[in-house]
Amino acid sequence: MDARIVILGGGVGGTLAANVLVGRLGHAATVTVVDPTGMHAYQPGFLYVALGQANGRWLGRDERTLLDKKVDLVIEIAERIDPVARTVRFASGGSIAYDYLILATGSRTVPEQVPGFIGAGQEFYSLTGALRLREELRRFKGGRILIGVTGIPYKCPPAPVEFTLMLEDQLRRRGLRDRSEVTLLSPLNRAFTVEAASKLVQPIMEKRGIKLSTFFNVDAVDPTRGIVSSIEGEEAAYDLLVLVPPHRGQTVIDASGLGDAGGWVPTDRNTLQHKQYERIYTIGDATDLPISKSGSTAHFQASIVASRIASLVKGQAPSATYEGRVMCFLETGDRRATTLRFDYAHPPVPPRPAVIWHAAKWMFNRMYWHTIPQGRVP
Amino acid sequence: MTLTETQITKTIDARGMACPGPLMTLIGAIRAGAVGDTFAVLSSDAGSKTDIPAWTTKAKHELIEVRPGDGYSTFIVRKAH
Numbered sequence: 001m002d003a004r005i006v007i008l009g010g011g012v013g014g015t016l017a018a019n020v021l022v023g024r025l026g027h028a029a030t031v032t033v034v035d036p037t038g039m040h041a042y043q044p045g046f047l048y049v050a051l052g053q054a055n056g057r058w059l060g061r062d063e064r065t066l067l068d069k070k071v072d073l074v075i076e077i078a079e080r081i082d083p084v085a086r087t088v089r090f091a092s093g094g095s096i097a098y099d100y101l102i103l104a105t106g107s108r109t110v111p112e113q114v115p116g117f118i119g120a121g122q123e124f125y126s127l128t129g130a131l132r133l134r135e136e137l138r139r140f141k142g143g144r145i146l147i148g149v150t151g152i153p154y155k156c157p158p159a160p161v162e163f164t165l166m167l168e169d170q171l172r173r174r175g176l177r178d179r180s181e182v183t184l185l186s187p188l189n190r191a192f193t194v195e196a197a198s199k200l201v202q203p204i205m206e207k208r209g210i211k212l213s214t215f216f217n218v219d220a221v222d223p224t225r226g227i228v229s230s231i232e233g234e235e236a237a238y239d240l241l242v243l244v245p246p247h248r249g250q251t252v253i254d255a256s257g258l259g260d261a262g263g264w265v266p267t268d269r270n271t272l273q274h275k276q277y278e279r280i281y282t283i284g285d286a287t288d289l290p291i292s293k294s295g296s297t298a299h300f301q302a303s304i305v306a307s308r309i310a311s312l313v314k315g316q317a318p319s320a321t322y323e324g325r326v327m328c329f330l331e332t333g334d335r336r337a338t339t340l341r342f343d344y345a346h347p348p349v350p351p352r353p354a355v356i357w358h359a360a361k362w363m364f365n366r367m368y369w370h371t372i373p374q375g376r377v378p
Numbered sequence: 379m380t381l382t383e384t385q386i387t388k389t390i391d392a393r394g395m396a397c398p399g400p401l402m403t404l405i406g407a408i409r410a411g412a413v414g415d416t417f418a419v420l421s422s423d424a425g426s427k428t429d430i431p432a433w434t435t436k437a438k439h440e441l442i443e444v445r446p447g448d449g450y451s452t453f454i455v456r457k458a459h
Contacts, residue, residue: 152406157398193399232437290392290403344394
């Protein structure tokens, strides 16, 4: 009987893993992607939509158009995984059996866990949130803007820094800078977690008069006073509040007892196997690995997991291991950007922000639909 | 109290993980944890030796121990409130 490989989630990781697997295994396996919507979102685009630099239409595609035709696509909500019987039950009542399961379920945001967030705080971690923030910024005529982080881990660690620098750029272009105060509330004692990147970014912030509050992890919002408070016991006042919402793993992970308290799946840092169930692999945001939750992480992990499973199906010993590879851009405003490339053994050495890296990010944004999900970029 | 005597709630192996990095991951674990939970963070990042004690002091949590290892350090931190 053909090996049955089931992938939960049709984002970048799940789609790429499916396409690589059918490429390696042909008809020796049935590869099924299960996705709750059948629509694929390009999430890095939310930032640009929120800042009015792109419209929301280009952020979604029909998942079928991104999958090799040998991949079966099932539009269902996965409700519960039975790792012993090796089945996945759907909310509709049906189920699917697997020999190998890839969890590419991503993360979800839970702003309701922060008192006062909903209604008072803006966010750009969903298309709706990005569109709403864009309109809020169009109405903005000056005042105090705070950008903060309400929970860790969150997707795309550079995003709050990027948003801050790009927003300040926008305010200057609109002639609103003199009437505005922009403050980044950083969870750490510098602007960004990677020290080398902070050393590039902080002088830019200083030069542009962007304020930096360090060790400020947003705990709660008081909309009546217009105040945010931190777990470190400090407060800050806002007229416009932009927050990264808390993230959690998906409910199917919780319901199946496969995750930790945050709903993240315990994952081996090299083989990407579940720490308890060897036929379950996890990629992208869904893992508990303390590594960037980003599209590039999912991309690089998808290739590794597909290679390992293809080897096992062919009766060979898997040799591909994930070595922590991540690559991302960090926009610094004024149409400039830098890049962060690293793995477990090599810390990032970001280049000085330059126009070319911003252009490269834009090219990536435009080429994504035709390259990444199909596995055309290694 | 030493490392071996301390009951560790969760171990975070952040060695080689530049982003989001050991301290950011520790802050996330403390936020999600219960009072009294104790976390062991393995970090190969030289900056952790100043960053982790600085944040635990500011946020009024308890740094129980820093144990040097081969190319990394282990930080034991207890959620105090």
